[in-house]
Amino acid sequence: MASAKNKAAGKKAAAQKAPVARQAPQPLQTKRLDVADIRHAVGAGWRDFTRRPLLSGFFGLFYCLFGLAFMAGLLWFDRVWLILPLAVGFPLVAPFAAAGLYDISRRLERGEDFTWRDVFTVIWAQRNRELGWMAFVTLFVLWFWLYQARLLLAIFLQSLNFSSFDRFLDVVATTTNGWLFLGVGTLVGAFWASVLFTVTVISMPLLLDRQIDFVSAMVLSIKTVFKNPVVMIGWGLIIAALVMASMIPAFAGLIIVLPVLGHATWHLYRRA
Incomplete structure (x- = not known):
């Protein structure tokens, strides 16, 4: 009898010591999106902006002042030829500048104070x-x-020295080589903008929201874009058009446009 009890106790102790099989973490999944999701995201982004306008606007103001300072630096150091490529490339860093806006939307979504x-x-x-x-x-x-923009300038315009930004624009707008530079440069810039948009549109808010390595986040972002090409291309064009348009009045439009787009990107991520 005692022997049977000892055996039972031994089996129980062994069972307690045995390692518990852990469930493998479920891979993150992506969903199908449609145009209605973009409308919802933009509407939610605007509501988030109006709920915390000063805090959201601060990030837009910071981005605006950074752009002005960068432009002033290029003019000061006679690098006027970089102004146009920078204006094209400026929207590329918008997702990272919106990290604070993602956190605001996340907290508002949770109802946090x-x-x-x-x-x-x-x-x-x-x-x-x-x-x-x-x-x-x-x-x-x-x-x-x-x-690459500098390389294209050297190839098509054979010069990096321009007396003023107006002179640079005149050369680009009135010469054959200037048009070639503008056309090829636009295609190259669009390519890199598309690449960066594809790997960041979901990964940026995802990395803020969850503990995941950045490579996996980029892979999921790529999968989401390829699963929803029409919606994501449309969203990318909306971002590019609004950011470029808001830069025209001395970057001032970014004070409102960038926060709304940042909040909207968070809500689109949540629906993806």
């Missing part, structure tokens, strides 16, 4: 997370685009 400090604390914490690697990818693509 939060302060400016809460949002900036989350942004500061990203330096030790995977979102920092996405920042590196974004800035590398922007740098590579500017390098």
